[in-house]
Amino acid sequence: MMTIELIPAEKFTLQELTDLYNQTRVDYLVPMPMNANRLGDYIHDFDIDLARSCVARTADGEVLGLCMLGVRQDQAWITRLGVLPAARRRGVGLALMDCMLENAKSVGAVATQLEVIKDNLPAYNLFLGKRFTETGEYLVMRRAPHPSSGPLHGNVDWLDADQALEIQRSYPNHLTWINAPESMRNARDVEGLRLKLPDGSAGWLVYRNTKYTLRSTLSHLIIHTEQGDPNEVGTQLLLNIHTHYPHHDTYAENIHIEDAHLPAFQTLGYFENFLRIEMIRSSNI
Amino acid sequence: MARILYIEDIQDNITLVERIVTSRGHELISANNAEKGLEMAFDLHPDLILLDLGLPDADGQTLSVWLRNDPTFESVPIIVLTAWPEEVARHTVEAYNLDGYLCKPFTLAQLVQIIDTALNKKL
Numbered sequence: 567m568m569t570i571e572l573i574p575a576e577k578f579t580l581q582e583l584t585d586l587y588n589q590t591r592v593d594y595l596v597p598m599p600m601n602a603n604r605l606g607d608y609i610h611d612f613d614i615d616l617a618r619s620c621v622a623r624t625a626d627g628e629v630l631g632l633c634m635l636g637v638r639q640d641q642a643w644i645t646r647l648g649v650l651p652a653a654r655r656r657g658v659g660l661a662l663m664d665c666m667l668e669n670a671k672s673v674g675a676v677a678t679q680l681e682v683i684k685d686n687l688p689a690y691n692l693f694l695g696k697r698f699t700e701t702g703e704y705l706v707m708r709r710a711p712h713p714s715s716g717p718l719h720g721n722v723d724w725l726d727a728d729q730a731l732e733i734q735r736s737y738p739n740h741l742t743w744i745n746a747p748e749s750m751r752n753a754r755d756v757e758g759l760r761l762k763l764p765d766g767s768a769g770w771l772v773y774r775n776t777k778y779t780l781r782s783t784l785s786h787l788i789i790h791t792e793q794g795d796p797n798e799v800g801t802q803l804l805l806n807i808h809t810h811y812p813h814h815d816t817y818a819e820n821i822h823i824e825d826a827h828l829p830a831f832q833t834l835g836y837f838e839n840f841l842r843i844e845m846i847r848s849s850n851i
Numbered sequence: 852m853a854r855i856l857y858i859e860d861i862q863d864n865i866t867l868v869e870r871i872v873t874s875r876g877h878e879l880i881s882a883n884n885a886e887k888g889l890e891m892a893f894d895l896h897p898d899l900i901l902l903d904l905g906l907p908d909a910d911g912q913t914l915s916v917w918l919r920n921d922p923t924f925e926s927v928p929i930i931v932l933t934a935w936p937e938e939v940a941r942h943t944v945e946a947y948n949l950d951g952y953l954c955k956p957f958t959l960a961q962l963v964q965i966i967d968t969a970l971n972k973k974l
Contacts, residue, residue, distance in 0.1 A: 588907065592861060597905035597934050599860050601884065604908065708912055710946040711920075778909060781917055815916045837942040839935075 568624060570661045575619035575632065580606055586621065586632050590648025595683050596840050611752045612636050612643070612744060618669040622649075622658050633662035635669055636743060642670035643743040644680040647689065659692055667696065671849050678849065679743060681820075684841040698845035703823045704742060707836040709816040714808040714834065720763035722806050730758030730772045737790055742820040742844055745786050750774070753786070759810075761803050767794025771803040775811070785817040789827045800830030808834060820844075853970050856897035857881045858888035858914065859932070860907055864955075868901065868932075871959055872966070885909040889917055892924065899969050900924075904933040904943065915947045928969035932957070 575583060580602045588599040600608070609616065619634040631649035635642055644666045649658045670678045682689045684703065725733060734747055743749065750756050750772065758772040769791040776783050784807065791799040808816075818836060821828065855877050859865050865881045872879040880895055882888035885906045892900065900918065904911035911931065918924045931952040933940050940952040950972070951965050 584907075588860070593934075596936070596939075598910070599905055599907040601907040708943070708946070710912070710948075711916055712946075778913075781913070781920075783913060813916075813920065815913045835946065837939075837946060839939050 568656055570622050570630065570658060571625060572620045572622055572661060572665045574617050575621055575634065576616040578621055580609075583621070583632065586629055586650075587646055587648055590631055590650055593651055594648075595686055608646075609634075611749055612645070613638050613748060613752065614645070615669075615673075618666075618673065619646075620662055620665045620669075622653075622662055630656075630658045631662055633666050635666050637670075637673050637675065638746075638748050640674055640676045642666075642673065642675035642678040644670075644678060645743075647680075654688075659689075663692060663696055667847075667849075676849050677846055679844060679846045681742060681842045681844050684843055690843065693845050696847065698847040701740070701844045701846050704820040704842045704844060705818075705823055705828075706839045706842060707818040707821060707831060708839050709808075709818070709831075709834065709836045711813050711815055712835065713812055714805050716801070716805050718805055718809060719802055720761050720767075723760045724810075725758035725760060725770075725772075727754075727756045730756045733758060733760065733770050734772045734788060737788060739822070741788065742842075745788055745820055750786065750788075759803065759806055761799065761806065763794065763799065763802060765794065767799050768792045769794070769796075769799035769803055771807060773807070775814070782811070782814050783817060784811060784814045785819060787816075787818045787821070789825075789830075791826070796826035797829045800827035801833055804830055804834040853877045853898040854895065855879050855899045855901060855966070856888065856891055856895065857901040857932075858883075858885065858906065858911070859901070859903040860884060860905070861903075864903070864932075868962065871962055875963065875966070877966075883907075885911075885914040885917075888914060892918060892927075896923075897927065899966065900927060900929045901932050901966075902929055902949075904931060904935050904940070912943055912947060915943075915949055919948055928972060930965055930969055932962075 584602045584605045615637045621632045622630040630653040634646040760770040762768045772788045774786045860883045869879045902911045928950040934955045937954045
């Protein structure tokens with residue numbers, strides 16, 4: 567029987583955590599490795615508490631896996647769970663999950679949420695076993711930069727970060743952790759636009775505009791129709807943003823599979839990368 | 852002989868592809884992240900680029916935008932080699948104007964064929 571030690575992730579360097587995370591994901595369904603800079607941004611933007619995140623290792627100091635915990639007021643979020651391929655089926659994932667749930671409880675979280683890629687059955691079953699229940703399925707979509715076609719209608723107001731964050735507060739539906747107002751506030755690159763069409767239809771779009779060395783990327787799109795047909799309003803919002811930013815690659819993450827704006831996304835050339843399932847567990851269980 | 856740039860973060864995959872490519876008389880150069888891949892593409896002018904979609908600094912889709920939008924690489928074939936689902940690879944190739952894809956695991960014969968086809972098309 568292997569002894570598993572759980573060490574707070576704060577005891578490791580960002581590079582060590584990055585290397586371990588990447589090693590746990592080499593055979594993942596959708597491999598998405600990170601570098602230390604990206605992991606640093608992730609920790610910052612999503613309120614990861616490294617003191618309450620864990621690295622699993624043997625008594626000999628051999629690392630086995632890791633898991634991170636985001637904490638916001640009375641909510642917690644489990645993320646980056648990964649076990650090295652050679653260490654799987656030995657209870658490491660279970661030990662990491664137990665540690666995260668215990669840490670969530672210790673900070674007073676009334677609920678803990680997480681996301682799992684659809685068809686990742688080992689992880690999904692682990693979470694079910696820990697009494698997480700599904701709350702919804704979310705699409706991760708991409709759009710390559712290309713000229714948008716279609717006439718632009720209505721009046722558009724472009725919003726700066728403060729205005730975009732303010733309008734996002736009126737969003738009536740549930741947002742997953744990475745698109746929640748706290749995540750967008752933590753990011754330094756939020757923008758938005760508000761649209762009013764001649765027939766009185768109206769809506770808004772909030773997003774992140776991240777500048778890289780050579781190109782910029784639009785991501786974390788949150789779209790809302792205040793009045794009118796979501797397909798028409800959504801199409802105009804997306805047409806405006808892609809006309810305004812014709813060379814930006816776009817990554818729309820965690821759009822609910824029943825979002826009324828999905829036809830608009832498809833019209834504008836978005837395609838599915840993969841599906842995530844959000845799950846939640848009450849701390850009272 | 853062609854110069855082939857493979858942008859991939861897993862060394863085992865690079866080693867495997869290198870064996871196949873060099874046995875066919877080509878030269879393989881490699882980069883383990885998007886930034887280095889871009890730098891090598893500009894400095895070393897490859898005849899063909901093999902691109903992994905899951906890279907640590909920027910994913911392959913974003914990197915392909917950087918490459919395709921530069922006139923230097925307009926006619927350089929870009930082939931996606933990925934562990935991502937086939938549907939995603941196919942959509943990526945169509946949407947990002949790339950030249951083909953192979954989903955892992957693939958056979959050596961499939962890799963040789965897609966490289967030969969891409970290089971012949973370029974010539």
